[in-house]
Amino acid sequence: MTRADERRSDVPKAVVKVRKPRKKRPPKTPDGRMAVLDHLRELRRRIIWAMVFIAVGAVVGWVLYLHTLDFLKQPYCDVPAKYRVVSAAKGAPPCPLIYHGVLDGFTARLKVSVISGMIFTAPFWLYQIWAFITPGLKKNERRYTISFIAASTVLFAAGMSLAYIVLSKGLQVLLEQSGYGTQAQLTINDYLSFVTLMLVVFGAAFELPLLVVMANMAGVLSAKVLKKSQRIAIFLIFLFAAVATPSTDPFTMCAMAIPMVILFEAAVLFAVIHDRRKARRKAVERADPHLEDDAPSVVDPIPQRLPIAPSDSWSDTT
Structure with missing residues (x-):
């Protein structure tokens, strides 16, 4: 190795930093899975x-x-x-x-x-x-x-x-x-x-009517069931207020129970209106049936034979 090569080797080489790629978030499918x-x-x-x-x-x-x-x-x-x-x-x-x-x-x-x-x-x-x-x-x-x-x-x-x-x-x-x-x-x-x-x-406690509305929209609680159980529900609301309030005094119990009853009645009214609209919508769908885009069509597994025209009518048309 010559002196020029030795001088070249003594020169410090520039350190090239390789930037690591940032971690990307895991890819999701179109349906979010x-x-x-x-x-x-x-x-x-x-x-x-x-x-x-x-x-x-x-x-x-x-x-x-x-x-x-x-x-x-x-x-x-x-x-x-x-x-x-x-x-x-x-x-x-x-x-x-x-x-x-x-x-x-x-x-x-x-x-x-x-x-x-x-x-x-x-x-x-x-x-x-x-x-x-x-x-x-x-x-x-x-x-x-x-x-x-x-x-x-x-x-x-x-x-x-x-x-x-x-x-x-x-x-x-x-x-x-x-x-x-x-x-x-x-x-x-x-x-x-x-x-x-x-x-x-x-x-x-004020979240109760929202839970009732969610259950009704999910089909778990119908308006008919809610109307039948209104008296029991009101009794249970007052019982819950008596147990749940830390003060346990009648004034605080009524201050919680009365608004809860009003909100519950509003939730029952919403359920009645929602069920009527749902029944009306189903009646319209039954009267005018239509297939969704992803619904399979009904196909006869055994095809029927096509009707054959009479010989005289065939000769006349030809």
Whole structure:
């Protein structure tokens, strides 16, 4: 090897970086089907994104904790002062919530922050659930699903709003049961658990008419069955309200049961209208039958012999 070759070999060669191709999402068939492992990877990806959104919302909820706590404490502050302890210290809040453990204040703030984050970012993590489910649905099923999601969101919000309105009266009914000369000094963890449970129970209870409508549209519950079982259903609604309400007082029970009965009657009315339209549509289809594009035609397996014309008529025509 010559000196020129040695000099050439001493020169450092440029390092060429080979860019790795990005991993593409698993291909889907036209009907949205994927392999089981691909489904699990997609589910993992959607869950991670949902947790990221909730975590970001929890940070916002941590910052807005004091405003959220004041909002949640308002029903307790609306209770007359003779039923709760009022702080006499200068500058103290009018309706304080106490805690005993060292970590109780931190856990209460963390709990409120996570719940607030779930509420703030609900459209984003609900979209992740929707994006995971929607590829396997048909076009008409996607349209109905969007309507049901919107209706369920409105009903859940309405139930939580009603719970917040009646919460003050329910607390007063409960606290005055201890009798004259007693006052309540609630801990922050117990109070927040009670308020959260009330809001969630009322919101979930208002989803009942939506479940009835879904069952009717799926053909599981007909309007005839619903009309026959109306009295039993109303009794079960009041029984559910008596058991499900955390306060267990008659005022809160009626505040939950009466709107549920009204919504149930609206669902029964919807079922009646839906079944009438369905029966009318079937009657039209029976009167004017037509084959769908993918419906097989009925073919006689044994072909019949064609009629043979008489010989005289054949000769005449020819």
